[in-house]
Amino acid sequence: MTWKQVFTSSVGKKLVMGFTGIFLILFLIIHVGLNACIWAGDNGVMFTQAAHFMGGNWVPRVLEIGLFAGLLLHIIQGYMLSFSNQSKRSQGYAVDFGNRGSKWYSRSMGLLGTIILLFLVVHISDFWLPNRVSQGFLLGPEINLFDKMRVEFSELWVVILYVLGCLSLGYHLAHGFQSAFRTIGVHNKKYNTLLSTIGYAFAIIVPLAFAMMPVSFYLGWV
Amino acid sequence: MEHYSMNLNLKVWRQQNAAAKGGFKLYRVENISSEMSFLEMFDVLNEQLVHAGEDPITFDHDCREGICGACSMHINGKPHGPWYANTTCQLHMRAFKDGDTIVVEPWRANAFPVIKDLMVDRSAFDRIIQAGGYVSVNTGNAVDGNAIPIPKNNADEAFAAAMCIGCGACVAACKNSSAMLFVGAKVSHLALLPQGDPERGSRVVNMLAQMDKEGFGACTNTGACEAACPKEISLSNIARLNKEYLAASFVDNK
Numbered sequence: 169m170t171w172k173q174v175f176t177s178s179v180g181k182k183l184v185m186g187f188t189g190i191f192l193i194l195f196l197i198i199h200v201g202l203n204a205c206i207w208a209g210d211n212g213v214m215f216t217q218a219a220h221f222m223g224g225n226w227v228p229r230v231l232e233i234g235l236f237a238g239l240l241l242h243i244i245q246g247y248m249l250s251f252s253n254q255s256k257r258s259q260g261y262a263v264d265f266g267n268r269g270s271k272w273y274s275r276s277m278g279l280l281g282t283i284i285l286l287f288l289v290v291h292i293s294d295f296w297l298p299n300r301v302s303q304g305f306l307l308g309p310e311i312n313l314f315d316k317m318r319v320e321f322s323e324l325w326v327v328i329l330y331v332l333g334c335l336s337l338g339y340h341l342a343h344g345f346q347s348a349f350r351t352i353g354v355h356n357k358k359y360n361t362l363l364s365t366i367g368y369a370f371a372i373i374v375p376l377a378f379a380m381m382p383v384s385f386y387l388g389w390v
Numbered sequence: 391m392e393h394y395s396m397n398l399n400l401k402v403w404r405q406q407n408a409a410a411k412g413g414f415k416l417y418r419v420e421n422i423s424s425e426m427s428f429l430e431m432f433d434v435l436n437e438q439l440v441h442a443g444e445d446p447i448t449f450d451h452d453c454r455e456g457i458c459g460a461c462s463m464h465i466n467g468k469p470h471g472p473w474y475a476n477t478t479c480q481l482h483m484r485a486f487k488d489g490d491t492i493v494v495e496p497w498r499a500n501a502f503p504v505i506k507d508l509m510v511d512r513s514a515f516d517r518i519i520q521a522g523g524y525v526s527v528n529t530g531n532a533v534d535g536n537a538i539p540i541p542k543n544n545a546d547e548a549f550a551a552a553m554c555i556g557c558g559a560c561v562a563a564c565k566n567s568s569a570m571l572f573v574g575a576k577v578s579h580l581a582l583l584p585q586g587d588p589e590r591g592s593r594v595v596n597m598l599a600q601m602d603k604e605g606f607g608a609c610t611n612t613g614a615c616e617a618a619c620p621k622e623i624s625l626s627n628i629a630r631l632n633k634e635y636l637a638a639s640f641v642d643n644k
């Protein structure tokens with residue numbers, strides 16, 4: 169079996185989803201951890217140091233290319249899989265199976281992902297893009313992202329958009345976290361139970377922490 | 391439970407052949423016993439149709455005792471009807487009340503084309519089995535069963551996976567029309583036993599290739615298949631298939 173055969177098979181395509189999904193989960197841990205520095209109570213000093221480490225240093229900047237590649241692969245493969253799966257039943261049921269036996273969010277990964285994608289377009293053009301433009305896409309002078317957050321998150325609609333983005337991410341992960349491990353072959357029931365518990369906790373805690381960032385700025389907590 | 395009789399309205403999918411455009415037709419059956427099976431109720435309806443000079447409804451059935459997997463009917467939005475871990479032939483009319491309207495459809499999946507009315511062509515499953523769902527052995531004397539030690543837990547899990555009757559309810563329930571619960575059960579059954587070990591790699595690769603070729607979708611682990619399966623085949627068999635596939639693809643040296 170060639171690599172081509174592996175990665176064009178239905179399981180191979182899902183392996184790509186699973187591995188990129190877990191990779192993105194690892195990224196989220198770093199992202200939420202560094203961003204949490206906004207709550208250090210030092211008017212952004214620690215946060216700016218963290219942001220400078222990520223943006224003004226070659227190592228994370230090279231890893232960033234991998235992040236975009238992984239994200240892109242996840243998005244493209246996700247849509248291709250969703251459309252291909254949808255095409256397997258040309259004639260639907262008059263009475264649908266509905267909610268019995270599966271969670272709505274497990275059946276809506278494409279939709280939830282699309283909301284995340286729309287959020288990401290706004291989010292990346294809010295912070296990442298202006299910063300990289302200022303840096304000339306190399307290691308030039310960075311903008312003050314803490315001040316930028318304060319400006320962006322003074323608008324209610326931006327805050328609402330971010331909270332909605334985080335909500336979609338939460339549901340995406342509520343299924344995605346444990347699904348990804350099943351996809352890459354974890355079949356021991358003991359571990360599956362453990363992973364789905366950790367997955368639910370992750371899907372609540374991480375998006376909640378992200379959502380609290382714009383809320384904190386809006387309410388003047390930081 | 392007390393016996394009772396009921397009158398029912400049936401909304402049944404009628405389709406002349408694979409190429410024809412089908413549609414629902416309404417029927418009324420009267421005086422149906424709560425102790426009848428769902429298929430016996432269909433027998434009554436078909437008698438009625440034959441007497442009226444109409445074409446009886448075509449549906450698949452064989453054993454009528456829940457072991458062959460032929461009786462594919464999607465009843466009120468659920469493969470094999472409302473009861474948990476049950477086949478259509480073992481569904482009894484006490485699941486319904488007098489005056490109910492019951493909607494009956496064939497399995498819906500491009501890989502399971504309708505042959506006529508409620509009967510679909512499930513031969514795709516046969517071809518998947520032919521692709522690797524077996525153990526190659528030379529003929530000769532059967533080895534004594536106790537000569538091959540098998541851990542009790544593996545034997546139990548292999549047996550649970552071998553319970554699959556190939557009914558296709560998993561495909562019918564899956565939003566992706568994926569056959570992964572079926573293929574996962576077959577792959578797991580043999581991967582768990584020493585007899586299946588020598589061919590484990592080629593088996594999973596070939597069976598999956600056939601599944602894809604037949605036009606079934608990819609698994610997204612929603613769990614609808616497990617909930618619809620009459621034999622309670624566990625979703626973890628799919629994860630085991632994934633593991634077998636991953637292992638085979640890394641080890642294979644072509």
Ligand code: HEM
Nearest residue numbers: 185186189192193246277278281282285344347348351610
């Ligand atoms: C940017 C937009 C995104 C889109 C369009 C998207 C789309 C999808 C789709 C369609 C699936 C397949 C569903 C399935 O196979 O069950 C999926 C799975 C998954 N996604 Fe995303 N996603 C996005 C972002 C993310 C992010 C930011 C993360 C995590 C940090 C993530 C984590 C996962 C995980 C863990 C899975 C499960 C993989 C599996 O079941 O094997 N996704 N995504």
Ligand code: SF4
Nearest residue numbers: 554555557558560619
């Ligand atoms: S896995 Fe269950 S639902 Fe699927 S074919 Fe086997 S017995 Fe039927």
Ligand code: FES
Nearest residue numbers: 454458459461479
């Ligand atoms: S007719 Fe054999 S399982 Fe229902």
